[in-house]
Amino acid sequence: MKTFFADARLIDPEAGTEARGGLLVEDGAIVAVLPEAAVVPAADRVVDCGGRCLAPGIVDIGVKIGEPGERHKESFRTGGLAAAAGGVTTMVTRPDTIPPIDDPETLEFAFRRARESSPVRVLPMAALTKAREGREMVEMGLLKDAGAVAFTDGVRPVRNTRLLQRALIYSVGIDALVIFHPQEPGLSEGAAATSGPFASKLGLPSAPLLAEKLQLARDLAMLEMTGARGHADQISTAAALPLLAAAKAQGLKVTAGANVHHLTLNEYDIADYRTFFRITPPLRPEEDRVALVQAVADGLIDVIGSFHTPQDEESKRLPFEEAAPGAVGLETLLPAALQMVHSGMVSLPRLFACLALNPSKLLGLPGGRLAEGAPADLVLFDPDAPFVLDRYTLRSKSKNTPFDQRRMQGRVLGTWVGGGQVFAREQG
Secondary structure (H helix, E strand, O other): OEEEEEEEEEEEOOOOEEEEEEEEEEOOEEEEEEEOOOOOOOOOEEEEOOOOEEEEOEEEEEEOOOOOOOOOOOOHHHHHHHHHHOOEEEEEEOOOOOOOOOOHHHHHHHHHHHHHHOOOEEEEOEOOEHHHOOOOEOOHHHHHHOOOOOEOOOOOOOOOHHHHHHHHHHHHHHOOEEEEOOOOHHHHOOOOEEOOHHHHHHOOOEEOOHHHHHHHHHHHHHHHHHOOEEEEOOOOOHHHHHHHHHHHHHOOOEEEEEEHHHHHOOHHHHOOOOHHHOOOOOOOOHHHHHHHHHHHHHOOOOEEEOOEOOOOHHHHOOOHHHOOOOEOOOOOHHHHHHHHHHOOOOOHHHHHHHHHHHHHHHHOOOOOOOOOOOEOOEEEEEEEEEEEOOHHHOOOOOOOOOOOOOEEEEEEEEEEEOOEEEEEOOOO
């Protein structure tokens, strides 16, 4: 079956362009990218994009799904529905489940449940150490053969440097990607805010900005020593950026990601002790947020993710410092990230390089591009459509979004995975 997407504003992150044109899809792949003046090809179905943006589907690295163990917070079905509504065509899921994904059997469970339930693609990551305790390496070779796309202990940095060294050396032999969380655990453990006058005024336990720089320096040194491929999952401070830039200039195999919440919110958002704003790492000062956005624009930050972390009402309805950290983000990732476009700091092609192209490259996926032969994983969206977010309309089981009742701009109109439509926004 052939589908033609007509009158689209094509966002091509690979070429760095946006231009009017059309897209022909057949058998789940893009077969032609046509300029605006081209003759409309014969097709079984025509999707009139009405001049709205058509871009590669989002590849979201670091999504938390509650299966196994916490299905009441999020399932592959509800997470997949939320992803489709947010223009996310591939969820790269975290291993911090109960029990953790640290053996081939648990990994196979995740794959099976995803195939049964999720309308979008799901690629699970595996833990780097058994039970994510930082004491013993997992069987990385077996897990990679079973389909693990990367290895990470999530927000638990590996404290044992010798163990990390062994894991990185082993990862080189099997060409595996290791994802690390650059927060020095001794300084950041239990922190609900960033150290400074504002955290002191609120009386909240806090961690210094230096915690990120210290841990990043160690992890980059380990990459230099071993020659491994590494990805810093959540860069959130301006102090970390020069280290990252120097490592890239040196030729280390390192990439970096940012949480969309650190790109769009700052430490003052926690003023009312609203626990939906408690995330890990904590929100940063405004000057750090601006520096981070500039790093996205300059290409120093490679990936933007939602770090979707569903928490139930009971775990959030607590004093701020006791509340579980994390926010849902699959449906709000794109409209939140578009704030950087509307501010004039980041172009749409650059944004989708971070949302789709670079994550695909990082994981060796064929998507993230509007090119012949690429999978027809697509998102159609209106970047200017205004709306007020109501958390109760979110498709996630958990509703812990910091954007509740916020005026936002940019709505997903349709999402396609392998050429098949998995989401269509109701008109009106």
